[in-house]
Amino acid sequence: MARREKLTLMKQYNSIKTRYPNSLLLFRMGDFYETFGDDAKIASEILGITLTSRNHGEKSRTPLAGIPHHSLDRYLKKLLDAGVRVAICEQLEDPKLARGLVKRDVVEIITPGTITISEALDEGRKNFLLALFPVGEKLALSYIDVLCGDFYTKSIPPSRLSSELMIISPAEILVPGNIDSGVLKVIKGYVKNITYVDDWKFDHQFAANTLKQFYHINSLDGFSQIPDEEIIASGVIIDYLKGLKKVGLEHISFPRGGRTSDYLELGESTVRNLELVRSFTDRKEEGSLLGSISETVTPMGKRLLREWLLHPLSNREKIEERLSAVDEAVQHLDITETLREYLSGIGDLERLSGKIGARKAGPRDIAGLCQSLGLVSKIKKSLEAFYSKKLVEIKEGIEDFSPLVRAIERTIFPDPPARITDGGVIKDGVSSELDELRSIRDDARGWLKNLEMSLRKKTGISKLRVGYNKVFGYYIEVTKSFLDRIPDDFIRKQTLVQAERFITPELKQFEEKILSSSERIIEIEKGIFEELLHFVEGWAFKLRELAQLLSQLDTLLGFATLAVKKRYCRPVIREDDRIIIKEGRHPVIEDFIGASAYTPNDTFLSNDRDQILVVTGPNMSGKSTYLRQTGLIVIMAHMGCFVPATSAEICLVDKLFTRVGAYDNIARGQSTFLVEMVEVANILNNATSHSLVLLDEIGRGTSTFDGLSIAWAVTECLHNHKTVRPKTVLATHYHELTELAAYLPRVKNLQVMVKRIGENIHFTHKITEGGCDDSYGIEVAKLAGLPEESIERAREILEALENGKSPISSKAIFKKSKKEKYGEYQISLFEPEYHPLIQALRELDIDNITPIQALEILSHWKEKWKRF
Ligand SMILES: Nc1ncnc2c1ncn2[C@@H]1O[C@H](COP(=O)(O)OP(=O)(O)O)[C@@H](O)[C@H]1O
Ligand SMILES: [Mg+2]
Structure with missing residues (x-):
């Protein structure tokens, strides 16, 4: 890179970086995300990657550390675990087509509570971002799992704060800058990542505007059951998310107000001491109630089980609905088994639908979705054998996804490569231009073989070879001893020790056609895939609902399996x-x-x-x-x-x-x-x-x-x-x-x-x-x-006590004894x-x-x- 180019690049970097002073900026350059300056030092320390320094046209040398773009998920997880906010700066245009400096900008800021990359998340639990608004004698809470799109609100007395934080265990919490130090102290005991939000944003008018804009609605009438302070907390959380993400929040549901009276209330001490979700000693799930009753076959079912465990119901009818469903599944174990097999093939549809909503889905995700949906129709069919209210409800809630399945099946291969840029994603027959370009590309080998044969015949050089090399492109190779036989239209391209390489106008023309067709193929495939993604995105909300039904089914069938395996009874x-x-x-x-x-x-x-x-x-x-x-x-x-x-x-x-x-x-x-x-x-x-x-x-x-x-x-x-x-x-x-x-x-x-x-x-x-x-x-x-000696002594004391004598009466005995307090039993x-x-x-x-x-x-x- 010329010095001037480097200078303008750093200028671009600096102008972006100054806008995100509190985030670590990952700056996309080709196949790498680069970090510079202090960011590079932090990144190299947390990620264990080499820190180099390079002269970027400035007077001093800048520290630099980069990560390959395809390993972003892995590195991101480490950065977030270390509590770092990460700003992702992408190239906004194809560098090949860009005139001058490639346009770049930050497309997303990722914080521990706002991760939309499922690979960077713990599979077994929700990842909540929570906003807390203390008002009067109450605390309003509003919390979202950004990838799954779940959005809840509730109000609690301050005495419940530690319990709620334990149960929700948010990955990140938003609080007003002027928060009371006592409340903050409690929060610090439970949440690692605390983000302070400007006090003025905790305002009803501001929240109302934010929410109306976000949900494209004219009034908040639909939220009438949600008290004002919870609306305010919800406004803060949505405003925060909008500041971090330019796209991909459409799948976030409306806030759902929760009343504590809907659930059996568990305190912090109960969750901890009864070892509900992790064991007391090694804080692992193994050894906890969750570990013992977990029989789900999908990650989404597993997450729901955790939620159910921490929010047991307090409504008899709802409890009975679940129990009847489990009972029925126990009575029909064969169907339960079949259903569980289908479910295990479906995987994490909940996070997948979030990924689709967040516009992060790749070809394999879409192909996987299609395969899962195939199983969904089988599940619906099998569910027809059941009559309990809950299971019938689940069956009836499952929509017909066949238009979506057909669209995907028509468009992409069932087993595509991971990235659209790898090519070979879009099926034949979708675009005639694509088919034509592909046949040109696929015919290339035959065409080259033909050319080789005809040139050998024409020149009489039996060892003439037509080949391809990444740097020099297509060539005709002739060993030095035959050089006198080459025709006039051979143009010299490259000299090797033993041979010379040539090109002909005919071969040159062919080369151009091939190269441009490969590029064009990717371009067409990309266009078609994006269209498909857009279509699938339209289903994101329905997919989210489907995922919720299937996770309920998974959890209920898990209960049935558990009951049979461990001889549990219906309460x-x-x-x-x-x-x-x-x-x-x-x-x-x-x-x-x-x-x-x-x-x-x-x-x-x-x-x-x-x-x-x-x-x-x-x-x-x-x-x-x-x-x-x-x-x-x-x-x-x-x-x-x-x-x-x-x-x-x-x-x-x-x-x-x-x-x-x-x-x-x-x-x-x-x-x-x-x-x-x-x-x-x-x-x-x-x-x-x-x-x-x-x-x-x-x-x-x-x-x-x-x-x-x-x-x-x-x-x-x-x-x-x-x-x-x-x-x-x-x-x-x-x-x-x-x-x-x-x-x-x-x-x-x-x-x-x-x-x-x-x-x-x-x-x-x-x-x-x-x-x-x-x-x-x-x-x-x-x-x-x-030791036997102490036990003997203890017996003596006990005997003395039982006979109404005090062991303390004898000084000698007293001295020997370490159990001075024993006497108090008699008082x-x-x-x-x-x-x-x-x-x-x-x-x-x-x-x-x-x-x-x-x-x-x-x-x-x-x-x-x-x-x-
Ligand atoms: N009902 C039981 N059946 C079999 N083993 C038991 C039973 N109750 C307790 N234990 C065993 O005894 C151990 C001690 O029980 P624990 O309830 O902690 O005793 P305590 O509270 O009386 O000191 C447990 O870890 C368990 O291994
Ligand atoms: Mg005990």
Whole structure:
């Protein structure tokens, strides 16, 4: 490149780059995307590509790093994962035809929340961009999966923020620049990519204009159910997208307002502690409920399953519709199997339709679409065997795509190359000009062979050869010894060691025809393909709907397969407030240890008699598992999924709360007592009598005395609340809590049976009625491999305690003991100087609570200790 050309190129680059200061600019030059300057340094570091420097006609040398255009997807994923915004600058004209500098401009900016390249996305989950607008005591949320086109809005109280962020897990969040620092702190715990938007854009007028323009509508009447603040958040999100993408947003649906009351509300702690979508330990899907119940055969079904799991239904009719569909699919396994086979051939139609909408589909995508649509008609046919409402609805929702199939089949080969520029995409018979040019090209070989033969005859040179070379084009080659025999019209072209190469006017003419025909072939193919794409684009919205129906079908048939494979039963959704589970199992642990090794257990909960189950038993006996299996079965039933039990009758639940006693509060230096009480106050403030509360070892991780009083107080609270009676399962190793049942009528004791065989114990994992009166702590310690010496000592202490003596009375013994706290087991809770109220008062950190919290605590104490 001449110095001047380089200079103008850099000028063009700089003028584009200044418009996108916050993005990494990928500048298309031929087969490469180049980066320059600081961008090049960032790109080379993140992507591990070589950083070079080149003189671009300027005085100093510019750093430079490039990536081949066909690997864009792979590199893009890395850049986005590193939280970089990428601006894609393309050549807007064919460099061969351009006069002077090729026109270039940015066609798209890609951010983590706005990826439209499916290869750069995680297959199993949606990729949401979310806009948040805090207004008054509410937060308005609006979120879009740009590739799939789903668009939702909802409003939540600030206390739900972390739960919603956990459930939606947005890839990127848009917030006003002046956002409250407290809200921002919560967001930072859940979302990596935060984008600040000008405050003035959070305005109703602005949003209304943006949305009207985007959807080509005159008024927002159609959005009347969506409150103003959600309209504002939606306006912000659409405005942001329009700023990033010039084309390809047509498939985005209208915003759908969601009411939290449509779903069983799950809190952040429930999603995390019940390990719904990823396991606690290694944060992978394996070991989570999602991992255990995932039987879908398409990526879109898999994504929907995740959505269903995080949004269990709260409407009986809708749940029953799903259950009946699953039931029918279980009854007709052969048809279910056939349908699943078809579905597995369809693949990710949802993202494919997004790709078509975003104008990113290539020949193979279109051919794949055509093949999938062939299967769709078979699916529709097979579905005729089903009568349940949901499956009939799916069948009837499937449109006739035969005009689209015919158009594609007519136009392109079934197995085309990846890119249109590779040629050979458009079928013969579509364009007569194309056919003619192709026959010229295809006849070339024969024509050249003929020319070779006739020249050999004419010259008598038997070794004369006609050939082709990329640099020099067509030639006639004659070895040096025959040079005297060449005719006059041979024009010398190239000299080799052994031979000379020539061209003739006839061959030259042929060459031109061939070369121009190849170029013209690509041009015609491109034109026809673009026309086809345009036609297909017209179907993008219908394809999106089809994809949604098929993902529902996939998920429902997956439930059926799961039910058969793992002997799950159809739950009955009860009208009253009872939960009756017979021989329930924990779906994940059962998978893990094998069905035959798992001990099934019953659960009975009701608001009037068995409101609070206090489950006692030694460590490792199965308390947590029992508590969780109850929660998981309730969630699964609300998803419309069969459940791991021999029978299950589940009432509708509006909210599921989970609280697991943890050590981390202490590490943060807060009083566990206070934290637990505030948490429970939160639960009580938000729970209703239709809620389910799971409390696992609350008060653990503090001193025995403290822990016991926490658990005690919490249970009383849940029992004695004036209006709210949430059904509760409480697992604890404090067997003292069994005393509660004696004076709280709706508390029932359950224990995990443990068999004592000589000095050893055996866990049966069987839950029975009654309170466990023995903590088996020593035996468990032995099982855990504690040294014999310590175990002996523990037995001594226990014996002393059981005989009413204090082990502390002997100093010598005391010194030997590490279990100083053990003595506290014997202290009665209600001896005045050890009264929990005094203890709580001592621990109350007045400097660190708000007045509201203080009031809450005070009123709670008054309620709790009014008897004294
Ligand atoms: N019903 C059961 N059947 C078979 N194994 C079980 C059962 N419940 C629990 N387990 C096994 O016991 C282990 C400990 O159970 P867990 O519920 O954590 O005990 P706890 O909460 O009482 O300490 C589990 O990891 C599981 O392997
Ligand atoms: Mg436990």
